[in-house]
Amino acid sequence: MPQQLFDPADVQKTFSMLTVDSHNTTLLNEISLRASVDDELSFGPFPPGYHFVRAENRIAGIPNEHFELALVNEITKEIVYYNRVIYQKDAFLNYMPVTQILIWRSPKPSHRGVLRDLPGKVFSQYLLEKYNVIITDRHQTRDGMSFWQSRLYDAIASGHHLYAYDMITCEMRPIMKDSDIGNQVDWLWGDEEHHQNRLAIISKFPLPAVY
Incomplete structure (x- = not known):
């Protein structure tokens, strides 16, 4: 954990x-x-x-x-x-x-x-531009969830790489199109304990990173 x-x-x-x-x-x-x-x-x-x-x-x-x-x-x-x-x-x-x-x-x-x-x-034009990868935090209000979903739609429109990610199992689910966001909402957000380990990711390059 x-x-x-x-x-x-x-x-x-x-x-x-x-x-x-x-x-x-x-x-x-x-x-x-x-x-x-x-x-x-x-x-x-x-x-x-x-x-x-x-x-x-x-x-x-x-x-x-x-x-x-x-x-x-x-x-x-x-x-x-x-x-x-x-x-x-x-x-x-x-x-x-x-x-x-x-x-x-x-x-x-x-x-x-x-x-x-x-x-x-600030999210898209400062943090993402400066640090390349942003992930959700583990405790989000409904407003926070709504904010992130909006950023996911923005990121798809901008051609970025999006994932639903489990930090424990390392499962990564690519989010390729608008409909994928809706399909992953219940997997990413919820009240069960395992939801604390599941994060949305927006990245300017494919992950895992390769150097």
Whole structure:
């Protein structure tokens, strides 16, 4: 069984902290001075006052190498988008994919314009372009499942390589066309214990990787 990467209760705690203004400001102060990655993004530019930052291995309690991405607004002094990403090496895949384990967006209407389609753009135009392979995390809400299914359809349209993958048995099921996504949903997502070991993969090249 792969190591538990985070406590699902911690996700709700983090969501609550980001929603409460004072806690949001605390996190802002901790990461706002980290390296800006605005110049690395193929999308944008953002409206005045917004910029994108990245923090490396800031959280001591996460055993994996990780980074955080945040869209901050310097005018209102708040984080409006937050994404926590881990590296998750897999010997069978012969690669080290990245996994988004926590994504949050501000519910405030003043930020809806800049946040529209941002999670999908970060996924496809930053993470996939930079790291080549992205896999699902082992604990997903219904929103997370819906988000990933949308990315799978996008990836097929873009000509990427998609798989349904069991980390224990190393079974890999290629996803070649739109109908394959629907056929693999019940295999990938569910409440049974074995579903924790089944992941969707989007890759820019065939897997397992060959060097």
